[in-house]
Amino acid sequence: MERRLKIGSRGSKLATMQTYIVLKQLNQFFPELVFELKIIKTKGDKFLEEDFSKIQGKGIFTKEIEERLISGEIDIAVHSLKDLPTELPEELTISAILPRDNPEDVLISKQNRLFLELPEGAKIGTSSLRRIVQLKRIRPDFVFVPLRGNVPTRVKKLYHSDLDAIILARAGLERLGMGYKITEILPTEVIIPAVGQGAIAVEIRKDNDFAREITESLNNIETEFSVRAERAFLRRLGGGCRNPISAFATIIDYEIFIDGFVASTDGESFVRHSTFGDALNPEKVGTQLAETLLAMGAREILEGSPVNISTQS
Structure with missing residues (x-):
């Protein structure tokens, strides 16, 4: 049988x-x-x-x-x-x-303009607060327009609207055989991906x-331990809250490197930090980074206190 x-x-x-x-x-x-x-x-x-x-x-x-x-x-x-x-x-x-596929966010633009070449006041399609608050820190002139639907629908909307560009996850595009649409890969050092992305x-x-x-x-052990650190970070900070929160971890030799941030929903308050730790204790490393950010001002951000913090270290 x-x-x-x-x-x-x-x-x-x-x-x-x-x-x-x-x-x-x-x-x-x-x-x-x-x-x-x-x-x-x-x-x-x-x-x-x-x-x-x-x-x-x-x-x-x-x-x-x-x-x-x-x-x-x-x-x-x-x-x-x-x-x-x-x-x-x-x-x-x-x-x-x-095994984790490419975790980065990517830019797809009309006329294949790179991120820094987009015109002032360019309209960028994304509904992700995580992406918006990070991109605003580099290009505060951008105008962000809600973009919803599945991946092929979002790409189609770019070419049938007045949008200048859209931001999507690289892994999803590549799994769908649409990697050729990518104009520019946004490094994780610039834009931290969503926890577990890819x-x-x-x-x-x-x-x-x-x-x-x-x-x-x-x-895949390497992916498992990396995302366990990321998810521990998110869990400690309150995974269900509406604030933009994310972290990205990689294993280097026998250590985990993790980079994370917390921001207010308007992006005015923003704290980011990174750390190394024992790869065999991923939850401990992720939680420690969360505790560091809380001490740097993330607690006030998450509580909605009227603060204006902008810290990156």
Whole structure:
């Protein structure tokens, strides 16, 4: 009798492409098993044209998938790690994180103008506060215009509007075969990506030992430890808050380097810092960086106190 495992995914082109990456590896490792794809519509999919900051609740791209995982309707869930809240349901766990693809944000512009070559007052399409507050520090003259929809829709909107450029995640574009659209890669030293950006996560029920055994083979240790530091940083600062918060970690030899920031929603108050720590204790390193930022003024920013802090070290 064949052994069948059901894999849950969102139905967007990018989400299914990411799930096929997982399926391809599972089929290579376990050709005797049958994997069945289940497409699940999430709240985020229903409101792609809405302002996500105004949608209540966490996990707008993951909650419905997790509910089906808990109920046993599916055995495995595939997510963009950046969509997963830092606090998972008690019944669930991340069993694997695939090797991280390119984590940077990128610029796509009309006439292939580079970031610093864009005209004064250029209109930039993005709905991400994380991107806006960082870009404002380099080009305060930019006008930011909300940009929503899936990745191909956002790219199409650039060429059918008065936008001068848009900002997107590099990994998503490249997975969709749209990397040729990229005008310029924005280095992580300039724009810190979203926590977990570029990483694909596999989630299972804690009590499903078979799914754990199968999926753990996909895990990449370097990516896992890096994003554990990032997620610990976000968890300590309050992963569900509306403030722009992010961190990016890499492993260098046996140490984790992590760079993070916290800002007010208008970008007027901004604190950024980086640190090194033991790669075998990623949560400790991420939490320590969060504590440093809190001492530098992030606590007042997160509490909404009337402060004007601009610190980068």
